[in-house]
Amino acid sequence: MNWQSIRAIFVFEMARTFRTLTQSVLSPVLSTVLYFIVFGAAIGSRIQSVDGIGYGAFIVPGLIMLTLLQQSVANASFGIYFPKFIGTIYEILSAPISFVEVVIGYVGAAATKATAIALIILATSGLFVEIHIAHPVWMVAFLLLTAVSFSLLGFIIGIWAKSFEQLQLIPMLLITPLVFLGGAFYSASMLPPIWQTVTRFNPVLYLISGFRWSFYEVADVPVGVSLMAVCGFLAVCIGVIWLIFKTGWRIKQ
Amino acid sequence: MASIISINNLSKTYASGPPALRDVSLEIEEGEILALLGPNGAGKTTLISAICGLVRPSSGTVTVGGHDIASDFRAARSLIGLVPQEITIEPFERVINTTRFSRGLFGKPRDEAHIEKVLRSLSLWDKRNARNLELSGGMKRRVLIAKALSHEPRILFLDEPTAGVDVSLRREMWDLVRQLRDEGVTVILTTHYIQEAEEMADRIGVINRGQLLLVEDKATLIKRMGRKQLTLHLQAPIARMPETLAGYGLRLSDGGATILYEYDTQSARTGITRLLADLSEVGIFVRDLDSTQDSLEQIFLSLVEDGA
Numbered sequence: 001m002n003w004q005s006i007r008a009i010f011v012f013e014m015a016r017t018f019r020t021l022t023q024s025v026l027s028p029v030l031s032t033v034l035y036f037i038v039f040g041a042a043i044g045s046r047i048q049s050v051d052g053i054g055y056g057a058f059i060v061p062g063l064i065m066l067t068l069l070q071q072s073v074a075n076a077s078f079g080i081y082f083p084k085f086i087g088t089i090y091e092i093l094s095a096p097i098s099f100v101e102v103v104i105g106y107v108g109a110a111a112t113k114a115t116a117i118a119l120i121i122l123a124t125s126g127l128f129v130e131i132h133i134a135h136p137v138w139m140v141a142f143l144l145l146t147a148v149s150f151s152l153l154g155f156i157i158g159i160w161a162k163s164f165e166q167l168q169l170i171p172m173l174l175i176t177p178l179v180f181l182g183g184a185f186y187s188a189s190m191l192p193p194i195w196q197t198v199t200r201f202n203p204v205l206y207l208i209s210g211f212r213w214s215f216y217e218v219a220d221v222p223v224g225v226s227l228m229a230v231c232g233f234l235a236v237c238i239g240v241i242w243l244i245f246k247t248g249w250r251i252k253q
Numbered sequence: 254m255a256s257i258i259s260i261n262n263l264s265k266t267y268a269s270g271p272p273a274l275r276d277v278s279l280e281i282e283e284g285e286i287l288a289l290l291g292p293n294g295a296g297k298t299t300l301i302s303a304i305c306g307l308v309r310p311s312s313g314t315v316t317v318g319g320h321d322i323a324s325d326f327r328a329a330r331s332l333i334g335l336v337p338q339e340i341t342i343e344p345f346e347r348v349i350n351t352t353r354f355s356r357g358l359f360g361k362p363r364d365e366a367h368i369e370k371v372l373r374s375l376s377l378w379d380k381r382n383a384r385n386l387e388l389s390g391g392m393k394r395r396v397l398i399a400k401a402l403s404h405e406p407r408i409l410f411l412d413e414p415t416a417g418v419d420v421s422l423r424r425e426m427w428d429l430v431r432q433l434r435d436e437g438v439t440v441i442l443t444t445h446y447i448q449e450a451e452e453m454a455d456r457i458g459v460i461n462r463g464q465l466l467l468v469e470d471k472a473t474l475i476k477r478m479g480r481k482q483l484t485l486h487l488q489a490p491i492a493r494m495p496e497t498l499a500g501y502g503l504r505l506s507d508g509g510a511t512i513l514y515e516y517d518t519q520s521a522r523t524g525i526t527r528l529l530a531d532l533s534e535v536g537i538f539v540r541d542l543d544s545t546q547d548s549l550e551q552i553f554l555s556l557v558e559d560g561a
């Protein structure tokens with residue numbers, strides 16, 4: 001492993017974050033606060049509790065997941081798309097660095113940034129509601145696994161995308177709806193039976209459920225299943241990345 | 254001298270279009286400056302891209318410093334610095350950080366003294382804290398060179414280094430290239446300017462339509478260029494050359510109306526005076542004369558046109 005090169009990519013990517021610190025951190029924090037005002041205070045005041053937990057506290061894991069997913073995908077996809085777009089990727093391709101190391105550098109930076117923002121949002125939430133974390137180790141594990149696997153997804157999107165429109169497409173069309181329909185703001189048990197079945201096909205449901213379990217020990221699906229779902233998703237992303245590497249798809253002529 | 258890059262039967266056909274490289278074989282010697290000359294679309298950039306790992310060869314092999322570029326890419330690539338033809342540079346980062354990044358990317362430990370040396374040698378030290386987008390085009394090109402030199406390559410590829418660079422800067426760049434050569438760096442540059450190849454290179458290669466038409470020492474080419482041809486237009490045509498003039502290697506043309514004489518401008522005596530005297534002695538009178546010289550440009554054009 002060429003750690004020197006990985007470090008160079010990681011540091012360079014993180015520097016980009018610090019250059020745009022306001023955008024990078026402030027906007028997700030601000031939108032979370034808005035969610036709290038709208039969902040937590042305005043609507044939540046009319047909902048007693050979900051699964052025995054106050055509504056404001058109930059939505060915290062879902063909110064964190066929403067941001068984590070969006071940030072992981074956005075950071076990683078932009079991170080690799082931008083050099084492709086402006087042409088600086090020539091340097092990465094000509095460097096004595098393997099594809100795996102490139103992925104570790106970009107995905108590591110994206111996941112780190114997304115996780116940091118998730119933790120900031122967790123802290124921000126603490127200002128609004130009282131948060132109790134039953135299984136901190138599992139909480140961190142879910143956070144990291146999700147950040148890494150969705151950063152991998154973002155990396156794939158960044159390689160696939162041929163325009164900035166395409167880059168925005170998947171996060172808008174896929175990630176956000178899946179999170180909203182994946183029980184970020186409600187428990188799946190609140191849905192009519194048919195919709196409960198439908199949501200079982202939403203992979204994000206398993207993430208949110210497992211993550212919420214690590215806070216409050218309540219879940220829509222058994223936590224073991226959640227864990228398997230995250231790991232399965234991770235494996236699929238790694239498989240796709242491996243294929244891209246083998247074929248040089250959209251990178252090398 | 255030992256060759257540092259061996260290219261064997263390299264071919265490349267892109268997904269669309271005709272072959273961009275056809276069966277190119279070339280040995281690049283350690284420490285030389287090799288200029289690749291060729292018209293637009295000849296395949297110069299493709300050749301460099303294939304060696305540097307940007308493009309997958311369709312067939313053929315390349316070794317750099319004895320390391321195969323595919324199976325031993327780490328060892329091969331760590332010897333190479335690449336300055337691309339297009340100016341591609343991270344716009345928002347600062348000059349010095351971009352340069353540091355390149356060094357790290359190539360697996361070299363931090364070395365601020367070296368970064369400073371490189372930036373100073375390219376007159377970029379004063380601009381080190383400027384954002385790349387604030388630089389002029391010529392400065393950006395120099396940043397690209399700084400990035401390539403940041404990791405102390407043994408081989409430097411310069412793809413049209415002087416495109417869009419003003420005259421004084423071009424001189425500076427040539428000086429830098431010579432200085433690098435003196436430090437033992439092998440330099441491969443591409444150019445459209447014959448004059449540049451002439452000025453800079455130890456050897457010159459000519460590419461057209463994906464084929465390497467010629468690779469020769471500049472000295473040999475200059476010698477070829479050193480030959481001049483004297484055309485003597487005669488007052489009256491002659492049927493055949495008199496025996497006494499056999500030593501000159503003359504040729505008759507135009508049905509005996511002109512005599513062609515080739516001579517070497519480099520030698521002390523061209524033999525022209527003596528030839529004219531000898532001619533009038535045998536009763537051949539010259540009406541007019543002119544002389545022509547093969548320039549590198551003509552050699553280049555005739556090569557490229559023959560290939561077409």
Ligand SMILES: Nc1ncnc2c1ncn2[C@@H]1O[C@H](COP(=O)(O)OP(=O)(O)OP(=O)(O)O)[C@@H](O)[C@H]1O
Pocket residue numbers: 253267268269270272273291292293294295296297298299300338
């Ligand atoms: N990415 C690509 N996809 C398809 N064809 C390409 C690609 N890059 C180059 N070509 C084709 O390959 C041929 C060689 O191009 P190349 O860029 O190597 O030429 P060049 O000698 O560098 O020209 P120039 O002096 O204009 O830079 C051209 O016909 C070009 O159209």
Ligand SMILES: [Mg+2]
Pocket residue numbers: 297298299338412
């Ligand atoms: Mg070119």
